Amino acid sequence: MAKRRKLQRQAAAGTSRPKLHAKGGKSQNHKPSDPQKRQQQQQQQQQQQMKKKHRRQHDEEAIIPFEPRKRILLIGEADLSYAASIIRHHGCTNVTATVLEKDHAELVQKYPSAEDNIAVVLGHSDHGISTKIIPDLSRGESNPSLSSPSPLPSPSETHSKLHEQDLSTDWDQDEAEQFEPTESAQPPNPPPSSNKVVYNINATKLPAVFFRRPLFDHIIFNFPHVGGKSTDVNRQVRYNQELLVSFFQSALRALAPGGSVVVTLFEGEPYTLWNIRDLGRHAGLQVETSFRFQAAAYPGYRHARTLGVVRNREGEAVGGGWKGEERMARSYVFRRKGEVPDVKGKKKRKRAGDDDDSDDGSSDEE
Numbered sequence: 001m002a003k004r005r006k007l008q009r010q011a012a013a014g015t016s017r018p019k020l021h022a023k024g025g026k027s028q029n030h031k032p033s034d035p036q037k038r039q040q041q042q043q044q045q046q047q048q049q050m051k052k053k054h055r056r057q058h059d060e061e062a063i064i065p066f067e068p069r070k071r072i073l074l075i076g077e078a079d080l081s082y083a084a085s086i087i088r089h090h091g092c093t094n095v096t097a098t099v100l101e102k103d104h105a106e107l108v109q110k111y112p113s114a115e116d117n118i119a120v121v122l123g124h125s126d127h128g129i130s131t132k133i134i135p136d137l138s139r140g141e142s143n144p145s146l147s148s149p150s151p152l153p154s155p156s157e158t159h160s161k162l163h164e165q166d167l168s169t170d171w172d173q174d175e176a177e178q179f180e181p182t183e184s185a186q187p188p189n190p191p192p193s194s195n196k197v198v199y200n201i202n203a204t205k206l207p208a209v210f211f212r213r214p215l216f217d218h219i220i221f222n223f224p225h226v227g228g229k230s231t232d233v234n235r236q237v238r239y240n241q242e243l244l245v246s247f248f249q250s251a252l253r254a255l256a257p258g259g260s261v262v263v264t265l266f267e268g269e270p271y272t273l274w275n276i277r278d279l280g281r282h283a284g285l286q287v288e289t290s291f292r293f294q295a296a297a298y299p300g301y302r303h304a305r306t307l308g309v310v311r312n313r314e315g316e317a318v319g320g321g322w323k324g325e326e327r328m329a330r331s332y333v334f335r336r337k338g339e340v341p342d343v344k345g346k347k348k349r350k351r352a353g354d355d356d357d358s359d360d361g362s363s364d365e366e
Contacts, residue, residue: 062294063331064090065218065260065262065291066086066090066217066218066220067217068086068090068093069093069094070094070217070218071217071218071256072092072094072218072220073210073216073218073219074096075247076098076203076221076222076223076224077097077098077099078111079113079302080097080111080114081117081301081302082298083097083117083120083121083197084121085299085300087120088120090298093193094194094195095121095195095196096198097197097198098198098199099198099200099201100200102199103199104118111304118197121197122195122197123193203221203246203247204246204247204250205246206253206254210253211254214256215254216254216256217259217260218260219255221264223264223265223266224244225240226243233273240274241274241279244263248261252284252336257339259335260333260335261334261335262334263331263332264330264331264332265332267330268328276332280332281337285335286335286340288334288335288340288341289333290330291330291331291333292330292331293329295326295329
């Protein structure tokens with residue numbers, strides 16, 4: 001019996017040793033409650049969640065917020081890679097792509113890759129228009145930009161002839177819809193193209209020529225940002241809110257009845273602080289839906305920084321590790337109030353996680 005009591009005392013002593021060791025503080029830095037370790041664990045969890053979201057984003061079916069045959073106005077196109085992609089891969093034939101830069105020279109200096117994209121937009125590229133999507137809409141008229149390529153027009157010529165180049169004419173929509181592609185038919189010829197590039201366009205003060213009929217069916221502004229005017233978050237938020245409010249007010253004048261305004265922003269702060277739904281509502285617009293922007297749906301698209309490419313001290317363009325097209329982003333589709341279908345019966349999107357691919361805009365009333 002004494003021997004058993006001795007074993008019990010040893011066991012009791014053994015159980016007390018970790019407590020004494022903990023009081024000594026030797027393993028203090030390795031405790032799970034250590035603030036630095038908790039922060040590292042939180043960062044790892046956030047990274048894993050972002051990776052899961054990114055994989056799920058690639059698995060989802062992309063939502064394209066425009067119809068290729070409609071009149072499309074692109075705002076703040078930077079290097080024009082988005083414009084080139086929707087023309088080349090989605091068959092858009094009536095795209096007006098605008099840039100803030102005052103002329104061709106400034107644009108190419110800021111975004112060297114813009115040169116090739118301009119060629120696609122203006123139809124001077126062999127792959128300028130996808131013939132696989134659009135049926136033959138030819139009415140016996142040839143398209144000079146496709147049949148006999150000519151030198152690129154100067155930026156001033158492109159801008160001055162904006163009102164003359166098909167702003168007042170469109171091919172007949174009813175006639176277009178009666179053509180259907182068939183597998184047995186010969187590869188269709190591309191329809192007449194009215195794609196153009198317009199320089200020196202301020203998103204907050206669109207030119208009066210855009211307000212003349214026919215107006216635009218889709219106005220798209222991807223990743224609006226005022227640039228590095230301030231490092232203060234509150235000021236950046238205010239500047240970008242002012243940018244969007246002025247854009248919405250100006251875009252409404254160029255928007256056709258029943259048309260849509262699409263704005264794409266990165267997810268997370270500080271972009272959520274902009275409260276884009278409220279900004280649109282105050283301008284007379286309402287969110288019809290929102291969905292994840294998938295850059296993979298636009299082959300060749302590259303996110304371009306507002307300030308242009310990163311350059312070294314010698315002025316040479318250098319590649320950076322940051323790729324905006326790989327970040328999670330969301331597109332918001334606005335329509336005029338009164339033109340959005342009643343969605344009261346639909347389920348509201350969960351704001352917290354943004355895990356749903358799209359929402360129906362009903363949360364706009366929250």
